[in-house]
Amino acid sequence: MVTRSKDETKVVLTRPLSLDGDSEVDYRAPNLIQRLSSLFKNVRPGSDLTHFKLPPLFNFPKSHLQCYGETVYCIGSDMLSRCSLADNSVDRFTSVVAWSISTLRPPIFGVAPYNPILGETHHVSRANLNVLLEQISHHPPVSALHATDEEQNIELIWCQQCVSKFHGASVETEVRGKRQLKLLSRGETYEMNSPNLLIRFLPIPGVDWAGNVRIRCPESGLEAELRYGPKSFLGLRGSHKSVKGKIYETSTRRTLFEVNGHWDRTVTMKDINSGKLSIIYNAKDVFSGLKTPVVNDLQGVRSSESAVVWSELSQAIMSQDWEKAKEAKNALEEKQRELLRERESKGATWVPQHFCVTYSKDGGWDCSPTQQWVPPAPIVVPLS
Template sequence: MNSEEEFYDAETGETLLSEFTLYKSYLVQMCTRKTLPAEMISRHNFSVWSILKKCIGMELSKIAMPVVFNEPLSFLQRISEYMEHTNLIHKACSLSDSIDRMQVVAAFAVSAVASQWERTGKPFNPLLGETYELTREDEGYRLISEQVSHHPPISAFHAQSLKQEFEFHGSIYPKLKFWGKSVEAEPKGIMTLELLKHKEVYTWTNPMCCVHNIILGKLWIEQYGTVEIVNHRTGDKCVLNFKPCGMFGKELHKVEGHIQDKSKKKRRVIYGKWTECMYSMDPKVYEAYKKSDKKTGGDSKKLKPVSEYSLFSEESDEMPEVQETVTVIPGSALLWRILPRPADSAQMYNFTSFAMTLNELEPGMERLLAPTDCRLRPDIRAMENGDMDSSSTEKERLEEKQRASRRERSVDEEEWSTSWFQLGTNPHTGAEDWLYTGGYFDRNYTDCPSIY
């Protein structure tokens, strides 16, 4: 069957050739929404302390949180935000030199986490079997993701170029821990990017993310840790250091690193901020600049110390001063710059323009999407529309439906069966991974579970 020509009704299994035109129209018109139907509800009158005070040091995936602390997206939709800067993958595909490709892939890896800046709302936990598809003909790709496990929560995704230029996939095991005043998110799982024309495979893991002042004060986010990107064909490697805030807050949002070839010779230096932009330059020029900068004293501006973090202090972790402009070193080449956010982003969960479109449901799409798609979740839809009471009621109903299904499977000694991904071994890393089995875009959803 040609997946570009035939579709199936999710309920009847009937072929819908007549709806191909509708689907193509949807692809052309999609991602036009500039705002959400309703502004976010203020969280000032809600206290999370009564829920979290017994959870210090615990993993939070099993803790039920009020919907007011959510944002109206599923975690599967949040994952799809990795694709916001797909133009960087297309750029990497077009380059002939492997080092040039690596530095653009590094910029893509940084850009993939940039949307988290000021996004302090928690995405909805996906239900077991939940899916999300995103097709962007204008950007030349399509993506499918599925919640393949509930305990522990595991989300798998697979994106592919419409012109067979690349594949990008991974499975994510998010670990959330509460440390008294902050929540730390460890996005376990390996990202794999395949540039098919060059027969290259790149792998990396994402940095740690921490949301400060969960209990008191202004919420702020930092990302930190070492990200190592490996080109498995050439042996080239990029090491990126996402810097923690530090005592004076001087390092907040900064990313610095280098690219080395298989002989471990440094070929390029990478620097910038994950909230703003990334640059590349020659290592010798970079070192000379750093030496000169030290002699002249560098930035003489006095910075106010950031109070040491204390888990149980009654004071908040003060957000350090941030100068969002990166100092551009002469001879640098711009790799990536973040897109400006919509004017009303602060009232819309700090969404990017890309995020604004992810839950959009055009007329007629219901007949084309899998019945498990996030866009059809009533609790998320209600929250997006500003109906928090309905959102909370629906969230509780869906969670109870999921628990009842789990009890039924236990009685029948029946194992859960995934629809589009299968547990296997990543051929490039040898690590356990959830791999796409294909077939989703054939549009035959008759065997999809009823989860809503």
């Protein structure tokens, strides 16, 4: 969707990724593997790809900041509200585990979103949930998310840094950072991390989420350990898009539930005491009827909004005008280099608009929002 104001400012919004990983552009070219191989032919195994620049041909029309936000506001079933509505701490915790699984999105093999520019923002509302993201660092790339629902007394505070490394036959993106879900009316805070993204070129191309996720709630004394597993290197073992794990008491390490399933299908939970099996997550419910966000207040859209910053490039990619896409991307990158040179000449340091940033001793990032509640956004997700 393209929206223009009187001064010709473009706002380009694209549909969210479906369960099948559909995009606005068909990338199923027969020579995709050859093109990817040529792209990485001069990159050494173990190299950090943080500063690696993809040509537009390998981008799909969306910023990483938008993809990050979509995991929260693009949903077919409101699993977030259920976390707060559950009557007891065990039910709330299992609801949080299910919601955490729902934040995974099917990636598309061979293409990636844009790397956000410094100060880029993304502000979208879905009903009472208001979501605001900001790129608080460019080198290294760090994104911050703040989302609030005043009606349900829910707050999300996430800080995420992606570090990609090339391993010859694969690329692994480690997603560093802390995610917090706060159920304010319950006095509970849930801390969790994210699995890593694994892109494999050979022998069987594919992309999947992999690694361990830990979810803990100090107030309830409950924890969960989830393992996301891709196929083996030869594709002969392992379970594609699988998730397995357990929910247990922190103090005694006693397992209460076993978790098993696939994040693109269903996930079940088995009560260890009773043996009862129940479905806690159904991907079809989460991904059904996803709506493309629309502009509700054109005058309220910031110039730093992702859908504005990348509008020219997104429109060129959707039109498959690769020469125009290259020009748009080069122009944007050159503008960022000019702004950096200007800041350096003045001795100025970039300060985020919506987050206060601190750095831990281990080199990690932490951020806290500058406002208690995220205001309603000029871009909204239609409910029907």
